[in-house]
Amino acid sequence: MRKLTSLNLVVLDMAGTTVADGGLVEKAFRLAAERLGEDPATMIDHVRATMGESKISVFRHLLGDGTRAQQANAAFEQAYGELVDGGHIAPVPGAAEAIARLQGQGRTVVLTTGFARVTQDAILAALGWQDLVPLTLCPADAGGRGRPHPDMVLGAFLRTGAVDDVRRTVVAGDTSYDMLSGVRAGAGVVAGVLTGAHGAPALRAAGATHVIGSVAELPGLLARVERAE
Structure with a gap:
């Protein structure tokens, strides 16, 4: 070798x-789901299991490979950015x-x-x-x-x-x-x-x-x- x-x-x-x-990924996912009228409780187990995966891929799995996933990813990135700006990291x-x-x-x-x-x-x-x-x-x-x-x-x-x-x-x-x-x-x-x-x-x-x-x-x-x- x-x-x-x-x-x-x-x-x-x-x-x-x-x-x-401090768990901002889960918090941002929950915020994004709520802003889109989705139930975060139905998503969180998959989110936890796929930590480390690109977030758009996670949303494609959860919501389909289309506009809804793109909207969810944008909402997630916005929510995470707001939490980062709030000094949570x-x-x-x-x-x-x-x-x-x-x-x-x-x-x-x-x-x-x-x-x-x-x-x-x-x-x-x-x-x-x-x-x-x-x-x-x-x-x-x-x-x-x-x-x-x-x-x-x-x-x-x-x-x-x-x-x-x-x-x-x-x-x-x-x-x-x-x-x-x-x-x-x-x-x-x-x-x-x-x-x-x-x-x-x-x-x-x-x-x-x-x-x-x-x-x-x-x-x-x-x-x-x-x-x-």
């Missing part, structure tokens, strides 16, 4: 992994420091999300993270397909040129779909974190190679993996 030294591309999820939003403790440490180790860090670009930018602005990393990606930046597809991870691989082998890529996230996207992209390390939606059993079942308490532990994990190889 080829060694995984020089794990120099790190693709990090945002909400639940590097960003603590913060960095996961140690996240910014971990990103700085990863970059100090010579790694390129990319932040990804299942939200639309406008919402991703609102989150970055609220945290003062506009210049934290060299690249941020949303599903629209990867042809419209979000997780569990591998497209955003592969987009980061192609756009940054940080590594010459996708197996030297690291993917970290808090949901099963984060893990699946990493596995499908061929990432060498797929790390689940326990600060968000899913627990260790679900993360491992979806293909996590490692499970850690939070993203703050990731720089140390990667250093250990490289030493072991």
Whole structure:
């Protein structure tokens, strides 16, 4: 097996992994459903099960592949943006420091999300993270397909040129779909974190190679993996 030294591309999820939003995704889904006259109680189980998936895909599943899904997604993005503007988000403790440490180790860090670009930018602005990393990606930046597809991870691989082998890529996230996207992209390390939606059993079942308490532990994990190889 080829060694995984020089794990120099790190693709990090945002909400639940590097960003603590206090359950704003569920709150925004409920608000969006209510504004469209839908019953959120009929949707919430699917929403929870598909945390990490692009939100338009979730609404297409729930409401059909048409205008209604587009309206619901727009309502969700608006509701989430309002909650973000209300100051309901913060960095996961140690996240910014971990990103700085990863970059100090010579790694390129990319932040990804299942939200639309406008919402991703609102989150970055609220945290003062506009210049934290060299690249941020949303599903629209990867042809419209979000997780569990591998497209955003592969987009980061192609756009940054940080590594010459996708197996030297690291993917970290808090949901099963984060893990699946990493596995499908061929990432060498797929790390689940326990600060968000899913627990260790679900993360491992979806293909996590490692499970850690939070993203703050990731720089140390990667250093250990490289030493072991």
